[in-house]
Amino acid sequence: MRPYSALRLLGNAFSGHKNWPRAWRDPEPAKQYDVVIVGGGGHGLATAYYLAKNHGIKNVAVLEKGYIGGGNTGRNTTIIRSDYYQEENSRFYEFSLKLWEGLSEDLNFNIMVSQRGSLQLAHDEGQWSSLSRLANRMRVNGIDAQMISRDELSRLVPILDCSDEARFPVLGAMRQGRGGTARHDAVAWGYARAADRLGVDIIQNCEVQAMEIVNNRVVALNTSRGRIGAGTVGMAVAGHSSHVAAMAGLTLPIETHMLQAMVSEPLKPVLDTVVMAGALHAYVSQTDKGEIVMGSDLEFYPSYAQRGNLPRIEQIAQETLALFPSFSRLRLMRTWGGVNDMTMDGAPVIGHTPVDGLFINGGWCYGGFKATPGSGWAFAETLANQRPAELIAPYSLERFFTGHTIDESGHGPIPQAQ
Amino acid sequence: MQLFNCPWCGPRAHIEFTYIRDHQSVSTRGNGDDPDVQQELDRIYLRSNHLGPHQEIWQHSAGCRGWLRITRNNLTHEVEDCLPCQHGDAP
Ligand SMILES: Cc1cc2nc3c(=O)[nH]c(=O)nc-3n(C[C@H](O)[C@H](O)[C@H](O)COP(=O)(O)OP(=O)(O)OC[C@H]3O[C@@H](n4cnc5c(N)ncnc54)[C@H](O)[C@@H]3O)c2cc1C
Ligand SMILES: [Zn+2]
Numbered sequence: 001m002r003p004y005s006a007l008r009l010l011g012n013a014f015s016g017h018k019n020w021p022r023a024w025r026d027p028e029p030a031k032q033y034d035v036v037i038v039g040g041g042g043h044g045l046a047t048a049y050y051l052a053k054n055h056g057i058k059n060v061a062v063l064e065k066g067y068i069g070g071g072n073t074g075r076n077t078t079i080i081r082s083d084y085y086q087e088e089n090s091r092f093y094e095f096s097l098k099l100w101e102g103l104s105e106d107l108n109f110n111i112m113v114s115q116r117g118s119l120q121l122a123h124d125e126g127q128w129s130s131l132s133r134l135a136n137r138m139r140v141n142g143i144d145a146q147m148i149s150r151d152e153l154s155r156l157v158p159i160l161d162c163s164d165e166a167r168f169p170v171l172g173a174m175r176q177g178r179g180g181t182a183r184h185d186a187v188a189w190g191y192a193r194a195a196d197r198l199g200v201d202i203i204q205n206c207e208v209q210a211m212e213i214v215n216n217r218v219v220a221l222n223t224s225r226g227r228i229g230a231g232t233v234g235m236a237v238a239g240h241s242s243h244v245a246a247m248a249g250l251t252l253p254i255e256t257h258m259l260q261a262m263v264s265e266p267l268k269p270v271l272d273t274v275v276m277a278g279a280l281h282a283y284v285s286q287t288d289k290g291e292i293v294m295g296s297d298l299e300f301y302p303s304y305a306q307r308g309n310l311p312r313i314e315q316i317a318q319e320t321l322a323l324f325p326s327f328s329r330l331r332l333m334r335t336w337g338g339v340n341d342m343t344m345d346g347a348p349v350i351g352h353t354p355v356d357g358l359f360i361n362g363g364w365c366y367g368g369f370k371a372t373p374g375s376g377w378a379f380a381e382t383l384a385n386q387r388p389a390e391l392i393a394p395y396s397l398e399r400f401f402t403g404h405t406i407d408e409s410g411h412g413p414i415p416q417a418q
Numbered sequence: 419m420q421l422f423n424c425p426w427c428g429p430r431a432h433i434e435f436t437y438i439r440d441h442q443s444v445s446t447r448g449n450g451d452d453p454d455v456q457q458e459l460d461r462i463y464l465r466s467n468h469l470g471p472h473q474e475i476w477q478h479s480a481g482c483r484g485w486l487r488i489t490r491n492n493l494t495h496e497v498e499d500c501l502p503c504q505h506g507d508a509p
Contacts, residue, residue, distance in 0.1 A: 242467035253463040255440070256492070301437040301476075304469055304493045309419050311433045344463045400463040401456075413462050416437065 003108045023189060024196035029203050032229035033061045035383055036221060037236060038208045038244060040064025042073040042184075042369065043361055044236035045191035045202070046376020047383070049107075052198035054377070055384035060200045062192075063223060065207035069188025072238050073369065075338035077261050077283060077295035079274055080370040081118045081179030082143055085134050088394040088406050089347065090141050095391060096374025097178060103373055109190030111182050112288065118179025118274040119148075119157070121323075122171045127279060131174040138176070146175045159270055159326050167322035168280065179274060181285055187372060211247040217356040218248065234359045234383050239304065239339025241349075241362035248355045252362070253344040253400050255415040258299040259366045260308035262316070262335035264327070266290030275323065282319040292327060294320050298340070298366065300416050308337040340366045345405035346418030350379055351388040351396045359383055360397065365418055420490070423500045426482045434480040440465055441473035441487060444507060469493050475503065 037044040040062050051057045082093035104111050122128040135145035149172045154162035162170050192202050212220040220229045237244045239256045267290050276283040281297035296316035299308050313335050341362045349363035361379045381389035411417040420432035446461045448454050476486045485503035
């Protein structure tokens with residue numbers, strides 16, 4: 001398949017863009033693969049790509065029960081950043097952010113990474129101190145971070161209500177200039193196309209329904225498209241981690257919770273950075289099409305429904321309006337929900353499982369979009385070498401039983417509080 | 419919106435209630451004096467998280483503040499049961 005280029009774009013313009021070939025094949029599943037990835041979200045597709053590219057393992061299939069990117073990858077609010085405090089998280093998310101920075105070129109697919117900066121607002125002295133502490137820690141780790149005053153903030157984001165009368169008065173913010181957004185669907189499509197070009201089979205409408213395990217080793221998957229043999233299996237099914245792992249008799253430190261988001265009708269450019277208010281759990285940005293994207297808090301009860309309830313939408317609208325009063329006349333265009341794999345310490349679970357040949361990549365909570373490239377990179381390394389990559393070794397399943405939890409928020413084993 | 423029938427207050431919208439935790443992570447609590455460490459770790463950190471009906475501990479936090487044991491389907495949001503917590507159930 002030929003690479004995309006400006007010249008090809010021009011050439012296809014002459015035929016009204018009607019002759020573009022499909023971006024990835026639609027193969028029938030083979031009887032056996034060296035590696036089978038369950039879940040065609042960003043993490044599964046990235047894993048397959050790096051398996052082929054970095055490790056030369058190309059007899060690989062990605063099985064997706066619906067369409068690729070139809071899970072949380074296509075439902076998130078697209079924010080990428082690396083502002084984490086815990087050392088393991090800091091190292092991992094910064095590695096991932098560095099991969100984002102070169103990803104469009106690497107994939108030959110414009111995933112529209114926009115490093116427009118991300119802001120974490122401080123509404124009181126306590127938040128200001130803890131964000132300062134975070135910023136200092138980031139800078140010690142060599143990651144860009146900056147505390148900015150209310151005056152600077154109101155110059156940077158003129159439509160943010162920084163007045164004394166604001167419903168939630170703002171003291172200032174922590175800014176990571178390299179934070180920003182990326183086009184979520186394009187991430188799935190870009191990885192899929194690039195993996196396909198290296199020989200990976202991407203098989204959609206293929207639900208894994210059972211696992212065949214012989215002498216504590218996974219040997220095959222029973223799917224809605226028949227039995228597929230596998231040397232190694234990597235699960236990357238986000239909110240569905242628990243019931244897929246249960247097919248192998250495993251119980252996970254994960255509870256599935258719902259998270260909603262929404263977009264307004266499109267408007268002219270008014271907001272050129274990402275604004276997050278941790279205290280309200282509101283996060284707002286504007287897409288390149290002009291829509292205002294608003295993300296909310298969890299529903300706070302376990303749910304696989306993939307749709308939320310109205311009270312949370314009302315809350316997030318109120319909070320966004322308190323921050324940006326000028327949005328009051330905007331009409332909402334769409335709302336949706338995604339099922340999040342919330343862990344007991346808020347950090348992901350990647351690595352081996354007690355079943356030989358079966359590996360897990362999950363527990364991304366509501367922050368795993370930014371992790372996509374780093375996770376794929378490290379999970380591929382893990383599958384290729386059959387042992388955890390150094391970067392993700394701290395995210396083992398065992399950590400909960402050895403006292404090595406990585407609790408960024410310090411809430412303890414309360415998944416809905418992470 | 420889910421409707422929970424609080425045994426003390428009657429049917430109320432779910433936003434009056436706070437989800438506390440999976441009932442299983444409370445009911446399997448071991449003997450306080452001589453706990454089995456492995457079993458306690460499993461109880462604290464692992465969840466069956468299966469699709470379908472679950473027993474859960476909720477609190478009617480914006481109502482009578484009573485502890486409730488609610489049986490709720492996490493896929494359809496249907497509520498099968500809403501009972502007061504029994505001795506040993508409380509979080
Ligand atoms: C509303 C919302 C906002 C968010 N905002 C952000 C954000 O701003 N920044 C950020 O970093 N993160 C955010 N996240 C989190 C982020 O979206 C996820 O952590 C990340 O996309 C997970 O990617 P994934 O590839 O693991 O999962 P998914 O994209 O969900 O992929 C898993 C795939 O597995 C498939 N699958 C499941 N079961 C089976 C089966 N039995 N057989 C075959 N296939 C199966 C599913 O259909 C799905 O496509 C948000 C999430 C939500 C819901
Ligand atoms: Zn009550």
